Amino acid sequence: MRKCNQCGIQLGWHDGQLSNIVQRPKTISELLCYPCYHEKRRLLDLVRFHNYRARKLGLIGTLTVEQWLAAQADFNGKCAYCQEDKGDVLEHFIPLRYGGGTVRGNIVPACDTCNRKKIGQHPSITKNIPQEDIERVRQYLMSFRKS
Ligand SMILES: [Zn+2]
Ligand SMILES: [Zn+2]
DSSP: OOBOTTTOOBOSEETTEEOOOOOOOTTOOSOOOHHHHHHHHHHHHHHHHHHHHHHHTTOOBOOOHHHHHHHHHHTTTBOTTTSSSBOOEEEESSOGGGTOOBSGGGEEEEOHHHHHHHTTOOTTTOOSSOHHHHHHHHHHHHTTOOO
16 A cells, blocks of 8 residues: 655545555655655755855855754744744845855745845844854754854
C-alpha cells in the first residue's frame, strides 16, 4: 500500500474514486499526495526564485527547501521580528543589494508587515523595526555563519 511521504495519507483508490494523484516529476522523487505535491512544488519555486535572484547579482544562492522549513520551525511558524504574525515571507536579513546572499545564515521568516517595513533596508540602519528584534535575529543567524 502506497502512502504519501509527507502526510501519510493512503494513495490511490478510495471508495471507488481516485482520491489522490501521485505525481513523480524529476525534481520531486518522493511519493506525495496531490496537496502535498503542490505544497512542495510551491516551496521549491519559492526557494529557487530567491536563489536565482541572488546568483543573478553574483551572490551566493544555495538555500534548500529543508533549510527554509527549518528556519520557519525555529520561529514556530511566526515572524522572526514581531514574533506574532505568521512568518510566510522569506526575508533577507542583509538585503541582496547590500551583498547578503540567499543562504541559511541570512534568511528568516517574516510577516507581511515586518517585511514591508524592513524591505531593502540594511539591518543596522533600519528604524522601522525595533533594534532589539534586529539584534535577536542577528544573534540567531550568527550560529549559521562559519568563520
Ligand atoms: Zn500528503
Ligand atoms: Zn512581523
